[in-house]
Structure formats: structure tokens, C-alpha cells
Amino acid sequence: MKYKILIEGGFAAIPKRYEGEVILTSQEMDVLFTAMEAVLSAPNEALRDAFSYHIRLEHGNRIYDKRFNEPDLPNAIRNFVTQLKQGA
Amino acid sequence: MCNNHQCHIVPPHILEALAKRGSSSCKKTLNDTYRFMEKRKSILNNLLQREALQGNADRLIYDSQNQYQQRVALVRKEGETETGDVTVNKAYDTSGFVRDFFKDTFDWDSVDNAGLDIVSNVHYGMEYNNAFWDGDEMTYGDGDGVEFTNFASAIDVVAHELAHGITQFLANLEYFSQSGALNEHFSDVFGTVIKQKFLKQDISEADWLIGDTVVTDAFPGVAIRSMKAPGTANDFDQQPDHMDNYYSGMADNQGVHINSGIPNKAFYLSCLEIGLDECALIWFETLKALWRTADFDDMLEVILKTTVQLTDEGKVCDSATQAIEKSFAAVGLVQVAV
Numbered sequence: 080m081k082y083k084i085l086i087e088g089g090f091a092a093i094p095k096r097y098e099g100e101v102i103l104t105s106q107e108m109d110v111l112f113t114a115m116e117a118v119l120s121a122p123n124e125a126l127r128d129a130f131s132y133h134i135r136l137e138h139g140n141r142i143y144d145k146r147f148n149e150p151d152l153p154n155a156i157r158n159f160v161t162q163l164k165q166g167a
Numbered sequence: 168m169c170n171n172h173q174c175h176i177v178p179p180h181i182l183e184a185l186a187k188r189g190s191s192s193c194k195k196t197l198n199d200t201y202r203f204m205e206k207r208k209s210i211l212n213n214l215l216q217r218e219a220l221q222g223n224a225d226r227l228i229y230d231s232q233n234q235y236q237q238r239v240a241l242v243r244k245e246g247e248t249e250t251g252d253v254t255v256n257k258a259y260d261t262s263g264f265v266r267d268f269f270k271d272t273f274d275w276d277s278v279d280n281a282g283l284d285i286v287s288n289v290h291y292g293m294e295y296n297n298a299f300w301d302g303d304e305m306t307y308g309d310g311d312g313v314e315f316t317n318f319a320s321a322i323d324v325v326a327h328e329l330a331h332g333i334t335q336f337l338a339n340l341e342y343f344s345q346s347g348a349l350n351e352h353f354s355d356v357f358g359t360v361i362k363q364k365f366l367k368q369d370i371s372e373a374d375w376l377i378g379d380t381v382v383t384d385a386f387p388g389v390a391i392r393s394m395k396a397p398g399t400a401n402d403f404d405q406q407p408d409h410m411d412n413y414y415s416g417m418a419d420n421q422g423v424h425i426n427s428g429i430p431n432k433a434f435y436l437s438c439l440e441i442g443l444d445e446c447a448l449i450w451f452e453t454l455k456a457l458w459r460t461a462d463f464d465d466m467l468e469v470i471l472k473t474t475v476q477l478t479d480e481g482k483v484c485d486s487a488t489q490a491i492e493k494s495f496a497a498v499g500l501v502q503v504a505v
Binding site: 087089127130149152157161 | 235293296297298299300301302303315318324327328331335342350354378391401403418419420423424425
């Protein structure tokens with residue numbers, strides 16, 4: 080699965096970018112794609128200094144591209160990003 | 168007139184009439200107008216409900232226990248003795264110092280001037296490199312220990328976040344473009360003012376850095392931002408210190424943490440001219456007079472009016488207006504003659 084991740088904002092406002100390809104099982108991919116399909120509640124417009132996450136996942140003809148604010152980031156996506164950070 | 172969805176100062180009944188005659192652009196404008204009105208009404212209702220609840224500005228410290236959740240475990244509340252957790256105690260002390268500063272200096276009671284409880288969440292997430300305000304409370308990560316350390320222990324970070332809360336109840340500056348940069352600016356202003364008070368420094372001793380204690384030795388810089396020299400705090404720092412270098416890109420909500428360097432520098436220069444205390448008062452009164460969509464030109468106009476008024480009341484020195492005007496001119500902001 081190909082991924083492109085941009086984490087913006089935050090108190091320090093230093094953007095972080097992660098881009099590459101990982102080998103995942105179809106089950107692992109399904110978990111991520113399901114998370115990407117999550118219906119988001121109305122954004123909290125009072126957030127200040129919070130991170131925003133621009134996530135793009137791609138596998139074959141399945142392409143997911145979505146922006147999340149800190150409180151809305153699904154756990155599955157957060158865990159995936161954490162793993163990428165640790166591997167970076 | 169309506170053209171490509173741009174209708175200016177047209178009363179709703181005229182929009183309605185034009186929409187009925189088939190103008191799709193007027194219909195869209197009308198819908199947008201009502202949507203905005205509804206949103207504003209619900210926000211106002213929330214604020215009014217909050218105002219009705221007079222609090223005691225109590226500090227409540229929650230431990231997120233390294234989960235990405237708020238209010239996991241209440242570990243210290245107002246009046247309780249220290250815990251064994253240094254971060255909890257630091258968050259308690261720093262939020263108390265910020266609260267007391269606003270009360271003692273401006274007679275402003277907590278975040279909302281109605282004694283709202285001050286809620287801090289510490290140990291948020293794993294190696295989390297951030298602190299944020301979410302509209303109700305503050306949340307702090309411990310930092311990854313590689314580039315960043317504990318955010319809750321830094322007085323300027325705590326003051327910065329709490330000031331976002333105060334701004335929300337005053338000008339409530341929209342968080343993008345120039346109004347967003349002003350929102351960030353006011354948080355940095357009170358962050359640096361309170362840091363100097365906390366450290367008992369005068370302006371000649373101050374480093375004018377924001378976030379210098381949350382970065383490690385391995386971090387490629389000395390701090391997150393510099394009020395004195397925007398753009399020099401670290402290798403990633405792209406803050407301009409003059410309108411000539413204004414950032415007009417889309418990143419960071421159209422540069423809210425970037426273009427704040429311009430008014431930040433003006434604040435620093437003003438402090439050199441008339442001192443920290445007078446500037447703090449002028450900036451606080453200006454924040455009270457601004458509005459959601461205010462831009463840099465509005466800021467200059469309002470701050471000059473505010474300064475004249477404070478001078479007339481004998482609260483700031485006679486040279487204050489000239490000093491502020493000069494400082495803003497030095498960063499490329501001058502009043503437009505009408």
C-alpha cells in the first residue's frame with residue numbers, strides 16, 4: 080500500500096511528511112480503509128495549535144484521501160502513523 | 168448586485184426577491200447567509216449558557232495516562248497538595264500563575280471572565296510533541312525526548328494556550344490567514360509577557376523566545392519562535408519580521424504561525440520603547456476591541472485608537488501612540504489614509 084501523510088499545525092508548526100510504500104495483509108489494509116471511510120462529526124472550530132493530518136492511502140484502484148483534526152483521527156490511522164514515525 | 172455568488176450589502180428580502188426571479192447566485196448567497204446566521208446563533212447560545220455558570224476558576228489537572236484521550240483520571244484539583252508527578256505539579260503551578268496574572272493585571276477572571284474552571288490534561292498520548300487548546304481545555308504531550316520535552320512545564324507554552332482560550336471569549340479571531348496570525352500573535356504576546364513575569368526578568372534580561380524550554384539539545388534551534396528576531400529560532404523557522412516577506416501560501420491555515428512574526432516583532436519593538444507593562448495593557452485592551460475577521464490593518468487602526476484612549480485616561484505614557492505607530496511602521500504596517 081502506498082501512503083502520503085502530512086502532519087501540519089501544532090504549537091511548533093513544523094510540518095512532518097511521510098511518503099512511501101508498505102507491505103500489509105489485506106486484513107490490515109481493510110482496517111485502515113474502514114477507518115478512512117469513517118464519517119466525521121462537525122469539525123471543532125475552536126481548536127488552536129492542534130495537529131491536522133492529511134492522509135492519502137492507495138492500493139490498486141482503492142484511493143483514500145482525507146484530512147483529520149486531532150480529536151477525529153481514528154485509532155487505526157494513528158497507530159499506522161506512529162509505526163511510520165518509529166520506523167522513520 | 169449579484170454576480171458569481173458575490174452579493175454585497177444586499178438585504179435578505181432583496182436577495183429573496185431576486186432568488187424568486189431565478190437568480191441562482193442570489194439563492195446560494197441567501198443559503199450561505201442563513202447558514203452563517205444559524206451557526207452564529209448556536210455559538211452565541213453556547214457562550215450565553217456558559218456565562219450563566221459562574222465558576223471559581225479552579226484548576227483541574229487530568230492525567231491522560233499516555234492515551235489519546237482527555238479527562239482520563241483527575242489527579243489534582245484546586246487546593247490539593249502536590250502529587251508525586253512533577254508534570255502534574257508543574258501544570259498546576261503554571262496554570263495558576265497565568266490565571267493569577269490575568270486576574271491581578273487586567274481583573275480578568277479565568278478564561279471567560281466568569282471563573283471557568285481551568286482544565287489541563289497532561290501525559291497526552293505517546294511521546295506526543297504538542298500542546299493545544301480545544302475550545303474548553305488544554306492538553307499537553309510529554310514530548311518525544313529526542314527533539315521536544317514536556318510541554319506542560321513551560322510557562323510560555325501554558326500561557327500561550329490559555330491565552331487562546333481568552334481570545335476565544337474576546338475577539339474570537341478566526342483561525343486562518345491574518346486573523347489567525349493575530350490569534351497566534353496574542354498568544355505569543357501573553358506567553359512572553361507572563362514568562363518574563365514568572366522569571367522576574369526585565370525586558371533587557373529577557374530572551375524573547377517562545378518554547379525555549381520545550382526543545383532538547385538535539386533540536387536544530389534554540390526555541391520554537393523568537394519575538395525579537397522572527398525567523399531565527401530554529402532551522403524550520405520561516406516567520407517573517409516584515410510585510411515585505413509576508414507568507415501567502417496555504418500551509419498552516421494560511422500561515423497563522425508564520426505571519427504572526429510580523430506583529431510579534433512590532434510588539435517587541437514597542438516594549439523597547441515604552442516597556443512591557445504598558446504594552447501588555449495596550450495589547451489586552453486591543454484584544455477586547457477586535458473582532459473575528461480583523462486583519463493586520465484593523466489591528467493597527469484599533470491599537471492606535473486604544474492607545475490614544477489609554478493615554479487620555481493616564482494609563483500609559485504620552486509617547487505610547489507614537490511608539491506603537493513607529494514599531495508597526497518598522498515591520499511595514501502603516502495606517503492607510505482614507
